[in-house]
Amino acid sequence: MLNFLPGPLLFALSLTLLIINTVLWSTLICVGGIIKLLLPIALLRTGIAHLMNRCMWSWACINGGILFLIAKIEWDIEGLEGLKKDGWYLLISNHLSGFDIAALTYVLRNNIPMLKFFLKKELLYVPFLGLGCWALDMPFMNRTSAKQLRKNPKLKGKDLETTRRSCEKFRTIPTSIINYVEGSRFTPEKKARQRSPYRYLLRPKAGGIAFTISAMGEQFTSLLNVTLVYPDSADNTLSEVMHGKVKRIVVRIESMPVPEVDDQQYFNDAECRAQFQRWLNGVWQQKDEQIHQILTRYNSDQLVSEETRSLAESR
Numbered sequence: 001m002l003n004f005l006p007g008p009l010l011f012a013l014s015l016t017l018l019i020i021n022t023v024l025w026s027t028l029i030c031v032g033g034i035i036k037l038l039l040p041i042a043l044l045r046t047g048i049a050h051l052m053n054r055c056m057w058s059w060a061c062i063n064g065g066i067l068f069l070i071a072k073i074e075w076d077i078e079g080l081e082g083l084k085k086d087g088w089y090l091l092i093s094n095h096l097s098g099f100d101i102a103a104l105t106y107v108l109r110n111n112i113p114m115l116k117f118f119l120k121k122e123l124l125y126v127p128f129l130g131l132g133c134w135a136l137d138m139p140f141m142n143r144t145s146a147k148q149l150r151k152n153p154k155l156k157g158k159d160l161e162t163t164r165r166s167c168e169k170f171r172t173i174p175t176s177i178i179n180y181v182e183g184s185r186f187t188p189e190k191k192a193r194q195r196s197p198y199r200y201l202l203r204p205k206a207g208g209i210a211f212t213i214s215a216m217g218e219q220f221t222s223l224l225n226v227t228l229v230y231p232d233s234a235d236n237t238l239s240e241v242m243h244g245k246v247k248r249i250v251v252r253i254e255s256m257p258v259p260e261v262d263d264q265q266y267f268n269d270a271e272c273r274a275q276f277q278r279w280l281n282g283v284w285q286q287k288d289e290q291i292h293q294i295l296t297r298y299n300s301d302q303l304v305s306e307e308t309r310s311l312a313e314s315r
Contacts, residue, residue, distance in 0.1 A: 001068065001069050001070075002069055002070055002244075003070060003071050003072050003244040005244070007243035007244060007245065008243075010070045010071075010242065010243055010244040011239070011242045011243050013069075013070060014066060014069075014070045014241075014242040014244075015242060017066045017069075018063070018066060018242075021059060021062045021063065021066065022059065022128060022129060022132075023128050025055045025056065025058060025059040025062075025132070026128035026129055026131065026132035027128065027132075028052075028055050029052050029055050029056065029132040029135045029136060030128075030131045030132055030135050032048050032049075032051055032052040032055070032135060033052065033131070033132075033134065033135025033136070034135075035048055036048040036049060036052070036135070042172075046172055046173055049137075049173055050173065052135060052136060053113065053114045053136070053173075056105070056114045056136065057109050057114055059105075060102070060105040060106045060109045060114070061106070061109065063102045063105070063106055064106045067106075067241070070242070070244050071241060071244040071245075071246060071247075072244075072247065073246060073247060073248065073249055074247060074248045074249075075107070075248075075249055075251070076248060076249070076250045076251070077107055077250075077251045077252075077253075078251070078252050078253065079251075079252055079253030079254055079255070080108075080111050080253060082255065083108075083111040083112050083224075083253075083255075084111075084112070084221065085110070085111065085112065085113060085174065086113075086174045087112065087113070087174055087221035087222075088113075088170070088174055088175055088176070088216075088219050088220045088221050089112050089113070089175075089176040089177070089220060089221055089222060089223070089224050090176075090177050090178075090179070090209070090212060090213065090216075090220045090222075090223050090224070090258060091104075091115070091176060091177065091178040091179065091223075091224045091225075091226055092178075092179055092180075092181050092204075092209060092223065092224075092225055092226065092283070093178060093180060093225075093226035093227070093228060094180075094182065094186065094200070094201055094226075094227060094228055094287060094291070095180040095182050095184065095185050095186060096185060096186050096228060096229075096230065096237060097185060097230070097233075097237035097238050098185070098237075098238040099237050099238040099241050100180075100185075100228055101115075101117065103228065103249060103251070104178070104226065104228070104251075107251050108176070112176045112224075113173075113174040113175050113176045114176065115176050115177075115178050116136065116137070116138050116139075116170070116175055116176065116177050116178070117133070117138050117177075117178055118138070118139050118177075118178075118179055118180075118208060119133055119138055119139065119140050120140070121140045123140070124140050137169045137170070139167075164211075164215040167212065167215040167216040168215075170216065171216070171219060176224075177212060177216075178226075179208050179209050179212060181204040181205055181206070181208065181209055181280065181284075182201065182202040182203070182204055182205070183202070183205050183208075184202065186200070186201060186202055190202055198284060198285070198288040199288055199291075199292060200288055200291040200292065200295075201284055201287060201288050201291070203284075204280045204281065204283075204284045206273065206276050206277045206280050209280070210261050210266055210273075210276055213258060213259065213260075213261040214261045214262070214266060217258050217259075217260065217261060220258045222255045222256060222257065222258060223255070223256045223257065223258045223259070224253055224254070224255055224256070225253070225254040225255075225256055225283060225287070226251065226252070226253050226254075227250075227251070227252040227253075227254075227287050227290050227291060227294075228249075228250070228251055229249075229250040229251075229252075229291055229294050229295065230246055230248075230249060230250075231248050231250060231294065231295055231298035231299075232245075232246065232247050232248060232298075233245075233246050248298070250294050250298075252290060252294075256283075259276065259279060261276065
C-alpha cells in the first residue's frame with residue numbers, strides 16, 4: 001500500500017512498527033512466563049502456555065500486516081496441505097537472513113503450532129526478545145566448540161542435556177521445533193571458507209537435529225524440510241524488505257518421515273553418526289538443486305517480462 005514512498009521512509013516506518021509489535025507482544029509473553037513460573041498446577045501452566053503461543057501468533061499476523069503495508073510481496077508457497085495445528089513437527093530449513101524467522105512464522109502460523117527456535121545463549125540478553133523467547137521455553141544453547149571441549153571435557157554432552165530438558169516441556173502441548181542445521185546464515189564468504197560443495201547452502205550439521213530426534217523423535221508427527229528463497233534479493237534481505245524492495249518470497253515445504261536416532265548408538269558409534277550425516281547431506285543436495293531450479297525459473301520469467309515490456313514500449 002505504501003511502497004510508493006521513498007526507501008528510507010519505508011525503512012523508518014517499518015522499523016518503528018516492528019519494534020512496537022515486538023515490544024508489545026514480548027512484554028505480554030514475559031508476564032505470562034512469570035505467571036506460569038509461579039503457578040503450582042500443571043493444567044493451569046498449560047493453559048497459560050496456550051495463551052502465550054497465541055500472543056506469538058498475533059505477533060506473526062501483525063508482522064504480515066506490516067509487510068502488506070510497506071511492500072508488494074508475492075508469496076509463492078507450496079506444501080501446506082495436510083499439516084495440522086495439533087501436531088508435533090521438527091523443521092529443518094536453509095538460513096539466509098534475519099528476516100527468515102518472521103517469514104516462516106507468518107507463513108506457517110495457521111497450519112502448525114507456533115515455531116520454537118534453538119537460540120544462541122547470548123540472545124537471552126536481547127531486551128524484550130530474549131526474555132520473550134525464554135518465557136516460551138525456547139532452548140538456549142551454549143554451542144560448545146571443539147576447542148572448549150579439549151580444555152574442559154566435562155562440557156561434553158551439556159547441549160544434549162539442555163535439548164532434552166527443553167524437549168520435555170514440549171510433550172504436553174503441540175509444538176513445532178525448527179533447527180537451522182547450517183548453524184549460521186548463508187553468505188558467499190562463509191561458503192568459500194567452508195569449501196561447501198553446494199551452490200546456495202552451507203554444510204549441514206547433524207548434531208542438533210540428532211539431539212532433538214533422540215529426545216523426542218517418537219512424538220513428532222513428521223519432519224518438515226523447508227526451503228526458503230528470496231529470488232530478487234541480494235545479501236541483506238532484512239534491510240531490503242524494510243526498504244520495500246523484496247517483491248517475491250518462495251517457500252517450499254516437504255513432509256518427510258522422522259529418521260530414527262538411538263542416542264546411545266548415535267553418540268557412541270562413529271559409523272552411525274556418519275550414516276546420519278550422509279542422509280542429511282543428501283537432503284541438502286536435493287535442496288540445493290531445488291533452489292537452483294527456483295532461481296532459474298524466476299530469472300527466466302523476469303527476462304521474458306522485461307522483453308515483453310521493451311517490445312510494448314517500442315511500439
